[in-house]
Amino acid sequence: MAQPEISVVVTxxxxxxxxxxxxEAIYAALASIAYELILVDDGSTDRSVEKMKALANEHTRVLIFNKNYGQTTALAAGIDHSNGQYIVTMDGDLQNDPSDIPMMLDLAKNEDWDVVAGRRANRQDGFVLRKLPSKMANWxxxxxxxxxxxxxxxxxxxxxxxxxxxxxxxxxxxxxIPVLARQEGARMTEVDVKHHPRIHGTSKYGLSRTFKVIADLILMLFFQKYFQRPIHIFGTLGLLSFAVGVLVNIYxxxxxxxxEDIWGRPILLVGFILVLGxxxxxTTGIVAEIIVRTYFESQNKKTYTVKAIHQGGQKTT
Incomplete structure (x- = not known):
């Protein structure tokens, strides 16, 4: 089979x-493009898998997880199984419009962008619970x-x-993902895309994700600035703590x-804690980071398990 021009990954x-x-919308939008569609079911408990299997055409594969791993892992699985020259990502809630894909592909090809990101020009979500937190997070x-x-x-x-x-x-x-792409040297641009209100199902997002975003942001800042030189952050903080502790102990x-009798003074304990800290x-942060990366990457391990892959257009037995 010839390499498809695009792989569309839908979680x-x-x-x-x-x-x-x-x-139906994806098939119509991509009728004139050589494409493959990869649907990643992230441990659905309803009839999503049954519907996808029944409606999958010859260009479609359904990746079925054995449990819910989360959107990032589902995206990673879809990308890992992609063969296209370009990879498109979108949600499965029908708020993204597949008809925007050909326009974005033309922009990426004609102007040689590495990433073309959608921008919801007329977002169809509630202001207080969705738009306002999103604006704050974006800023x-x-x-x-x-x-x-x-x-x-x-x-x-x-x-x-x-x-x-x-x-x-x-x-x-x-x-x-745009920050991760920029770390790979990607040239990126934005373009206005259509956005629709959710008709079926319920949103998987809420205010509870705020703290997760902040925690992930701290991790991203570390990756962005210190991933290739972690000693610069850990070493600086460690040396500062060590130096203050030494000065306290010299004093x-x-x-x-x-x-003078120094036994029992709180500052004595502070001095030892700063030195040990x-x-x-x-050491600890660097070792932990190396262990995690070594575990997953050097052994080519994945953070997910695909239970089954269904190829559309084939009879099931």
Whole structure:
């Protein structure tokens, strides 16, 4: 089979009501493009898998997880199984419009962009629970990472395959995919795309994700600035702590030599804690990061398990 021009990766979790209109819209939008469609079921408990299997055409594969791993892992699985020259990502809730894909593909090809990101020009979501937190998160991510995109929450994006396949998606970093792409040297742009209100199912997002976003942002800032030189952050903090601890202990030693009793003073404990903490900062963080990366990457391990793959257009036995 010839290499498809694009691979469309759609993550699905309990979207049975959206599957028929979603696939109909995708098939219509991509009729004139050599494509493959990869539907990743992230452990749905409704009839999503049944609907996808029934409606999958010869261009479609359904990846079925054995449990719910989260959107980032589902995206990583879809990208790993992609063969296209370009990779498109989108949600399975039908709020993204597949009819925007040909326009975004033309833009990526004609102007040689590595990433074309969608920007929801007329977002169809509630203001207080969705739009306002999203605007705040977008501002915070732009300000801290210096990757200036307007809409980090829009899942509809198109990537050159080598960019998408080398981003290293772990945990819940799907919100920061543009930052990961920029770390790969990607040239990116934004374009307005259509956005529809959710008709079927319920949203998987809420205010509870705020703390996760902040925690992931701290991790992304570390990856962005110190991933290739972690000693610069851990070493700086460790040496600072160690130096302050040494100064405290020298001060106490001088007092001791002058005949003062230093035993039982809280500052004595602080001095020892700062010295030991400095040593641990230099070593523990670096070792932990190396262990995690070595475990997954050197052994080519994945963070997910695919239970089954269904190829559309074939009879099942």
């Amino acid at each position: 699905v979790f309990n979207e049975e009501g959206n599957i028929p209109p979603l696939l 915070l991510i732009r300000t801290t990472t210096k990757v200036y995109l307007s809409d980090y929450g829009c899942s509809l994006r198109i990537y050159k395959a080598h960019i998408a396949q080398n981003m290293g998606l772990y945990g819940e970093l799907h919100r920061f 106490l030693l001088i007092l001791k030599l002058l005949g 400095g040593v641990q900062l230099i």
